[in-house]
C-alpha cells in the first residue's frame with residue numbers, strides 16, 4: 001500500500017519534499033497547495049501534482065492563467081494519510097485544527113515551535129520515537145545539521161559540551177526580498193541563540209551554547225563547532241564514522257573545496273536536482289582534536305535541502321511499515337540516487 005502524502009505549502013521546502021516523496025516506492029503525492037497563481041504553481045501542474053488552493057474563492061485567478069485547480073486545501077487534507085505542512089513559519093500552527101478535524105497525521109517544519117507537535121524529529125537521532133505519533137515537527141536546517149554531527153560525536157566519545165556558531169545565509173537563492181546585501185548582522189544579537197534549545201528538543205542531554213550571525217550569501221550556512229568530549233578523541237575514528245554516515249559527507253582536502261561557492265559547483269556537477277546537498281558537508285581538513293578532548297570542525301549545511309530527506313523518513317516512521325531508521329534512511333537515499 002502506498003502512503004498518500006499531501007504537501008501543504010508548495011514553496012522552497014514543499015516542492016523539494018514533493019519530488020523526494022514521488023521518488024519513493026512506498027509513497028505518493030496526492031496533492032500540493034498554493035495560495036496564488038505563480039511560477040511554482042505552474043511547475044506543480046507541469047509535474048502532474050494535483051494543485052489545491054487555500055482560498056477556493058481564488059480558483060478563477062488560477063484557471064484564467066491556465067493552471068487547473070483540483071479543489072480546496074480542506075479537500076486535499078481529506079485525500080491524504082499524512083500532511084507535510086511546509087507553509088511559512090507561524091502559518092502551520094493555524095492549520096493544526098484542520099488536520100485534527102479529519103484525524104490526519106501531520107509533519108511541520110522548523111519554523112514552527114516544538115509545542116506544535118510536542119515531538120521534534122531527526123532521522124539520525126530519534127526515528128523510532130516517531131512511530132505511532134500523530135504529529136511531528138522536523139527540526140530546522142541548522143538544527144538538523146547540529147543533530148547529525150553531535151549525535152555522531154556523542155556515540156563515539158561522549159559529548160561533555162558543545163559551543164557552536166552558525167554563519168547563516170541571508171536569503172534563499174530565489175528570494176529577491178531579503179538581505180543583508182552588505183552587512184554582517186548579529187542575528188540574534190543576544191547569546192545564546194535559539195539553536196541550542198532547539199537541538200535539545202531532540203537531544204535533551206546535550207550541554208550546548210550557540211551563537212548566530214547572518215551574512216550576504218544565499219547558498220548554505222557554515223557552522224563552526226567545538227565539542228568537549230568525555231573521553232579522549234581519536235581523529236581517525238571520527239573521520240571513519242563520518243565517512244560511514246549516510247547523511248554526512250566528508251569534503252576531502254584534495255578537492256580544493258574550501259567554500260560554499262565550490263560546494264555549489266560540486267553539487268551541480270554531480271547533477272543533483274536544484275544543486276541540492278541533502279548531506280551535511282564536513283571539511284576533512286578542519287576536523288581537529290586539541291588537547292585530547294576538544295573536537296573542532298567546520299561544516300556547511302544546505303538550508304533548502306537537508307531537511308527534505310528527513311521529512312521522507314519521518315513520513316515513513318509515522319505512516320509506513322515497521323522498519324528501522326537505517327533501513328528507511330537507505331531506502332530514502334537510494335530512491336533519490338543520493339549517496340553522501
Ligand code: NAD
Nearest residue numbers: 009010011012013035054086087088089109111141303304
Ligand atoms: P516558502 O515561503 O518558500 O514556501 C511556503 C509556501 O507556502 C509558499 O509556496 C506559499 O505559497 C505557501 N503558503 C503560504 N500560506 C499558505 C497557506 N495558508 N496555505 C497553504 N499554503 C500556503 O517557505 P519555506 O522556506 O519553504 O519554509 C517553509 C517552512 O520550512 C518554514 O517553517 C521554514 O522555517 C522551514 N524551513 C525553511 C528552510 C529554508 O531554508 N527555506 C529550511 C528549513 C526549514
